[in-house]
Amino acid sequence: MVNKKRNGNVYTIMYAALMVTLVAALLALASQGLKPRQLANIMAETQLTILRSVHLEDQPYEKYITDTVAGPQQLPLFICTLDDGTRKYIIPLEGKGLWGPLRGYLALNDDFRTIYGAVFDHDSETPGLGAEITTSFFSDPFRGKSLYSGDQFVSISVLKQGRSHNNPNAVDGISGGTLTSRGVENMIRESLKPYIPFLRHYE
Secondary structure, rough: OHHHHHHHEEEEEEHHHHHHHHHHHHHHHHHHHHHHHHOOOOOOOHHHHHHHHOOOOOOOOHHHHHEEEEEEOEEEEEEEEOOOOOEEEEEEEEEOOOOEEEEEEEEEEOOOOOEEEEEEEEEOOOOOOOHHHOOOHHHHHOOOEEOEEEEEEEEEEEEOOOOOOOOOOOOEEOOOOHHHHHHHHHHHHHHHHHHHHHHOOOO
């Protein structure tokens, strides 16, 4: 009786282990099969975000954007050539918000001082508060702002609502999203710093 019970338990364990192994193998196979499509979707989303930073989200990426690098640090840089021949220089941004990573792209005019466009995203900021950095309400005011005060790089300050009026180096933050707004400010400043010595080489 004991042997039968033991044999039954062994059979159950072996069967369960076999099923777990089989399911894991099938999931791995499915993941490998879907990987090319997943990578294509990620690339398409990245290209769309880059186009949004230069207000060309309805246009073909290959027509307007070229990829290059800046300086000996091989920093990623995207150059947008508009139909009139003017160029915009797009810099990827990475930082940290209240609850997780922040990211985005900042497009500069060819004076390397003023912002042409901006787009921001996040993984886990609070809906209705910090998550509002993804909206045009937050990103549109960056356009035309200056990264410099005279000849000094000062980046962009993200201030409490109503405090950026007539300030060429500041925008309003998200009401109730102070820490996320501060995260965007830090992200822009720290992401741009390494590019400053090299940008003027890309005319």
